[in-house]
Amino acid sequence: MTDIQPATESARSYFINDYLSRYGSFQDLAEQYADACIFTNRSLVATINDKIIGGITWSIKEGINSGLVEIFQMSILKEYRGKGYGSLLVEKCLQDIESFYCLRGYPLQRVYIIITESNIIGRNLYRNKDFYVAASLMNHRFVNQMDLFYVKDYFIKN
Numbered sequence: 001m002t003d004i005q006p007a008t009e010s011a012r013s014y015f016i017n018d019y020l021s022r023y024g025s026f027q028d029l030a031e032q033y034a035d036a037c038i039f040t041n042r043s044l045v046a047t048i049n050d051k052i053i054g055g056i057t058w059s060i061k062e063g064i065n066s067g068l069v070e071i072f073q074m075s076i077l078k079e080y081r082g083k084g085y086g087s088l089l090v091e092k093c094l095q096d097i098e099s100f101y102c103l104r105g106y107p108l109q110r111v112y113i114i115i116t117e118s119n120i121i122g123r124n125l126y127r128n129k130d131f132y133v134a135a136s137l138m139n140h141r142f143v144n145q146m147d148l149f150y151v152k153d154y155f156i157k158n
């Protein structure tokens, strides 16, 4: 059974391994990344029978009064991709962000994520959640590749 909950210290090894598998083999940076995901920012993890199969992390940009949020990492373990877990995780993440702002009485203005143009699955996923491309950035993370700045606006609703 799939469960999605805020990440706690018990997810630390998941985030360390996620970093090592995607960004390089620096153990110290992987540990800092895990701490940033769990303690500095806010993450949700999806579990199946107590095994973490994916996670997503969001962060408040500037102060909470800016209403601006970045989703800055998300991944699902390879063997669990294409089964709807990523989509579910984004839905829960948006609910988490919305209730976080609502509880504190601050309006949410915009949620954004930067996705590389070639990441068709990521782009489909966020487009299906009402994100749209607000800007494109050539040579941003990768030379000769376009990064797309996907946003979901809330300011019209507030």
Ligand SMILES: CC(C)(COP(=O)(O)OP(=O)(O)OC[C@H]1O[C@@H](n2cnc3c(N)ncnc32)[C@H](O)[C@@H]1OP(=O)(O)O)[C@@H](O)C(=O)NCCC(=O)NCCS
Binding pocket: 074, 075, 076, 077, 080, 081, 082, 083, 084, 085, 086, 087, 088, 113, 115, 119, 120, 121, 122, 123, 124, 125, 128
């Ligand atoms: C991007 C990622 C998180 C998606 O997770 P996932 O669990 O595989 O995604 P889902 O099964 O929920 O599918 C999400 C959407 O992508 C699309 N999709 C899924 N598999 C696809 C495929 N093989 N080809 C094209 N589109 C696909 C579908 O539109 C789907 O939405 P829908 O079924 O509601 O129409 C996952 O592929 C991953 O971890 N990738 C590597 C890390 C990464 O790219 N992170 C950045 C994310 S922006």
